[in-house]
Amino acid sequence: MGLDVVLREMGCKVTPQRLAIYEVLQNCNMHPTAESIYNIISADYPTMSLATVYKTLDLLKETGIIQELNIGGNTSRYDVIPKPHPHVICTKCGKIENMDMPLSKSLINKAKKACDYDIHNLQLYFYGVCPYCKNAK
Amino acid sequence: MGLDVVLREMGCKVTPQRLAIYEVLQNCNMHPTAESIYNIISADYPTMSLATVYKTLDLLKETGIIQELNIGGNTSRYDVIPKPHPHVICTKCGKIENMDMPLSKSLINKAKKACDYDIHNLQLYFYGVCPYCKNAK
DNA sequence: ACCCTAATTAATAGTTATTATCTAATAACA
DNA sequence: TGTTATTAGATAATAACTATTAATTAGGGT
Structure with missing residues (x-):
């Protein structure tokens, strides 16, 4: 089930930024930090803001389709949940x-x-x- | 084996601050954050510094007698290792x-x-x- | 017991991840 | 297409933690 469907079901808007962030997580099995997601996406979306990345990651966590990993250090990492x-x-x-x-x-x-x-x-x-x-x- | 022995074995000095921090961890099974350890100890050691708490926790982690827990949120918690x-x-x-x-x-x-x-x-x-x-x- | 020295503390400033705020932009729906 | 509530983006704020540095102290040698 696509992210767009999940978002709509939750009454959230489907935006290119959200799709892009989710896509990075899907195509990248290296468990990126919020900042590396931001860096990757900045190439295509020069206007992307780090705050948006954080907000989107929180949202995706709530939907249950990604998870946050706390492995020590002071930076969270993220992971799609197959x-x-x-x-x-x-x-x-x-x-x-x-x-x-x-x-x-x-x-x-x-x-x-x-x-x-x-x-x-x-x-x-x-x-x-x-x-x-x-x-x- | 007491903390004093472990510290001496590592060539580290045995200070009242270190003993106090370890004692809090032992007597308190609620997995405190660095800051709550600091608050607890401040009562008896008004001169205690938060930086000292962090450094001591790092040291105790190295000795292997406590562990750091990363359970989400942005704050670490600590735990003696029985x-x-x-x-x-x-x-x-x-x-x-x-x-x-x-x-x-x-x-x-x-x-x-x-x-x-x-x-x-x-x-x-x-x-x-x-x-x-x-x-x- | 006292001194010396290196280790440690305490105070504070600095850094970094994350969140809050606020205005401009935009998706969804009529 | 126009309207409206939601979201993005920019930036400021916060909070956890770390680095720095001067003052203190533990621990070994005398």
Whole structure:
């Protein structure tokens, strides 16, 4: 389902800026920061504002089609949500990658037993050293 | 093993400020921010500086006896490390709690198979609505 | 116990990510 | 096409954190 449909369903306007930001996130699997999204888009939309990027990212988060990643450092990164997946972060170079590894349903079930929350989401981050940095040393 | 021993082993000085900050983290299971640690300690150490809190937290992170949590929002929270455990965050009130739920060794093993990283750490966050907020509605 | 020195604190200024505000532009609908 | 509420863009403001620097202090040597 396209972003335009989702936006209209929420009563939000479909603007080129929003589509462009979402497109960057889809075509770019490197989990960009708000600022790198801004830089990428500035080439085509010289009038794009960083504030717009932030506002749009918030909106897309609310719609549930992207997620914000908090992996340490003081900068958030963003990610389209095809299906829930863990992330690996290289503690040397800071790169962050999707992991093709299913988040077992049983993990949420165990969590539900371990506390009294209505759990609706989870984030799993692994920290380590990537193959490139391993060899670089 | 006490903090003083750890610090001396690292060739760092044992100062009342450092001990105080660590003590707050130990006696307080609410995962404080740097600023709330500062506020708590200010009562006893009126001369304490926020910068000192940040530097000490960084140092304690390096020693490996505390960890920094990135749960969204733009503020880091801190936590002593008794043994690795997941966290639950209430998406209504922002409270964050430790979960008494083992992080199975197999999770890391699966991760090691799924990518080529030397994985040395992981963070697992669950997001949901806490019992109190459930009832409040 | 006292001194010396390097490490650390405290105060403050600076930086950076993010948010708020406000005016101009524009998507959606009649 | 015209109207209107929403959104974009520019910029100022905020908040978390970091760098700097002078003053203080822990810890080893005497």
